[in-house]
Amino acid sequence: MSKRFNVVFVILLIAFLAFIGCSGKRGPAGVSATAECLTCHADDSNIRAIDGQWSNSIHASGSNIDRNTPPCSGCHTGQGFIGRISNGSIDTIPQPDVINCFACHEPHTNKNFNLRTMAAVDLIQGGTFDRGTGNLCANCHQARTPSPDIPLTEGAADSVFITNPFSGPYWGPHDGTQANVLSGQDAFVFTGAAYSNSPHTDEVTNGCPTCHMATPFKNIAGGHSVAMTYSEFGEESDLTTGCADCHGDLTDFNVDGTQDSVATLLRNLRTILIADSLLSPDTTSITVKAPLRTSLVKAGAMYNFLLIYHDGSLGVHNTQFTMDILNASIAKLSPENLIASNR
Numbered sequence: 001m002s003k004r005f006n007v008v009f010v011i012l013l014i015a016f017l018a019f020i021g022c023s024g025k026r027g028p029a030g031v032s033a034t035a036e037c038l039t040c041h042a043d044d045s046n047i048r049a050i051d052g053q054w055s056n057s058i059h060a061s062g063s064n065i066d067r068n069t070p071p072c073s074g075c076h077t078g079q080g081f082i083g084r085i086s087n088g089s090i091d092t093i094p095q096p097d098v099i100n101c102f103a104c105h106e107p108h109t110n111k112n113f114n115l116r117t118m119a120a121v122d123l124i125q126g127g128t129f130d131r132g133t134g135n136l137c138a139n140c141h142q143a144r145t146p147s148p149d150i151p152l153t154e155g156a157a158d159s160v161f162i163t164n165p166f167s168g169p170y171w172g173p174h175d176g177t178q179a180n181v182l183s184g185q186d187a188f189v190f191t192g193a194a195y196s197n198s199p200h201t202d203e204v205t206n207g208c209p210t211c212h213m214a215t216p217f218k219n220i221a222g223g224h225s226v227a228m229t230y231s232e233f234g235e236e237s238d239l240t241t242g243c244a245d246c247h248g249d250l251t252d253f254n255v256d257g258t259q260d261s262v263a264t265l266l267r268n269l270r271t272i273l274i275a276d277s278l279l280s281p282d283t284t285s286i287t288v289k290a291p292l293r294t295s296l297v298k299a300g301a302m303y304n305f306l307l308i309y310h311d312g313s314l315g316v317h318n319t320q321f322t323m324d325i326l327n328a329s330i331a332k333l334s335p336e337n338l339i340a341s342n343r
């Protein structure tokens with residue numbers, strides 16, 4: 001409905017500008033404005049195709065793209081993001097729109113499809129993310145500060161008390177932790193533990209778009225759908241076009257069984273956290289069993305679990321880092337080690 005309106009509007013506007021141009025009232029300026037519009041709004045342009053990919057993305061159709069109050073609006077609405085990037089302020093957005101073309105591009109201001117920002121991102125939880133076109137994504141796809149906050153180093157506090165009955169179950173680094181995991185930062189560090197990174201951290205120089213916006217499969221994966229998987233005729237497939245330059249032809253993402261191993265580690269750590277009454281045993285969602293008073297070490301292990309769980313790549317983003325922090329968290333929560341560290 002609104003799309004058809006847009007198309008009609010564009011046609012009318014172009015006709016109007018052409019009319020002004022031809023009638024000479026505005027002279028050549030009108031003519032060039034029309035020509036300028038047609039570089040993008042021509043009949044054979046790919047905007048419609050890209051629009052189709054984008055329409056199939058969670059950015060267009062997600063069920064949480066209307067969270068219009070601060071701080072949520074800065075990541076969950078198009079206009080909120082534009083405001084945040086332009087002047088750093090995060091406002092209430094009275095008429096929230098989804099993460100649309102104008103959130104990421106400024107075609108009418110700049111007359112091109114350059115990205116709204118490619119500046120390096122100072123991550124909320126600390127450290128910098130700097131990977132070309134991927135910086136755009138990192139502004140939103142990064143961990144947030146949990147409430148209550150915890151220091152990310154063992155020994156920096158004794159206990160943690162999660163009181164709020166409403167937000168408590170959602171305690172943690174929030175849902176889009178990919179920038180932190182890809183860059184290998186902001187995990188909880190146990191005394192004596194060392195985390196290292198896989199080659200993706202340094203070698204995928206544009207980060208996210210290299211894999212998520214690779215050559216699309218129809219309009220349902222890759223490109224502006226940013227989806228990595230698709231389902232056709234009831235069959236699930238992985239989009240591996242973005243891996244080919246480095247890995248050759250892959251049939252799926254589970255290189256060397258990485259995703260299987262990470263799924264097992266996540267399951268094991270979750271079982272321990274449930275047994276320790278930190279996570280709710282509810283199998284339909286991952287929630288913290290608030291109100292909760294616990295040691296910093298245990299809260300840190302739970303933070304690490306949530307950081308990796310919400311990353312959603314089962315180790316692909318940064319295999320070594322993912323394995324290291326899950327293994328360290330599991331080891332730390334084993335009874336003998338807890339006794340040794342007097343927790």
Ligand code: HEC
Pocket residue numbers: 006009010013014033034036037038039040041047051101107108110111112113
């Ligand atoms: C650099 C490319 C580019 C140029 C040049 C351009 N546009 Fe657009 N325009 C876009 C994109 C992208 C959209 C969004 C399309 C979509 O939502 O699918 C858009 C959408 C629109 C819309 C629909 C309103 C909306 O919010 O979706 C109108 C009207 C419009 N353009 C008019 C113009 C006019 C008039 C000109 C010339 C003065 C012009 N455009 C030049 C890229 C461009």
Ligand code: HEC
Pocket residue numbers: 058059061062063064065074075076077078081099103134136137138139140141208209212213226227228
């Ligand atoms: C303005 C903030 C913002 C920007 C910029 C952004 N995203 Fe998102 N993205 C979101 C939000 C919010 C969601 C979840 C929406 C929902 O669930 O309603 C999301 C969803 C996604 C999803 C789907 C997740 C799922 O659960 O299936 C992928 C994949 C994704 N984004 C990748 C990217 C990539 C790649 C980029 C950069 C090209 C990017 N995003 C840029 C905010 C953003």
Ligand code: HEC
Pocket residue numbers: 064067070071072073074075076139140141142143144174175176177310311312
């Ligand atoms: C720094 C950016 C950022 C802020 C601020 C933010 N979110 Fe999100 N949120 C995201 C991203 C990115 C995703 C999608 C992550 C993914 O699917 O991997 C997301 C996902 C979600 C989801 C979907 C969870 C799910 O499992 O499907 C909900 C609900 C949500 N956010 C609510 C909120 C609320 C409420 C606020 C404000 C209190 C908020 N967010 C603030 C970036 C943000």
Ligand code: HEC
Pocket residue numbers: 046047050051052054059099100101102103104105113115133136209210213224
């Ligand atoms: C979440 C952010 C995001 C949104 C929303 C978005 N784009 Fe893009 N767009 C990008 C990124 C990132 C690139 C660069 C991709 C690359 O270089 O790998 C890009 C590139 C492009 C390009 C040039 C390269 C190409 O694929 O031809 C066009 C044209 C374009 N976008 C149009 C659009 C239109 C039209 C919309 C809305 C329907 C849109 N974009 C929405 C992030 C976005």
Ligand code: HEC
Pocket residue numbers: 134137138141176178179182200204207208209210211212226227228229253311312313314316317
């Ligand atoms: C090396 C390729 C690669 C890079 C780089 C990459 N991703 Fe992913 N991403 C994947 C794969 C593969 C998955 C797992 C898909 C699956 O198994 O369902 C994934 C999963 C995700 C998910 C979970 C939802 C989904 O689509 O399955 C989100 C959201 C996401 N990535 C966002 C990002 C963001 C944001 C960045 C940059 C900070 C990024 N990714 C960088 C390959 C990549």
Ligand code: HEC
Pocket residue numbers: 198199200203204205210211239240242243244245246247252253254255256258259315316319
């Ligand atoms: C810019 C190059 C580059 C791209 C793009 C890339 N990778 Fe990688 N990847 C590497 C390198 C280098 C390694 C380490 C050497 C190896 O194990 O093959 C690696 C390792 C991995 C590992 C860890 C394997 C192990 O045994 O530790 C997985 C899993 C993986 N990549 C999956 C993917 C997937 C899936 C994609 C596409 C969605 C992808 N990669 C895209 C360069 C890349």
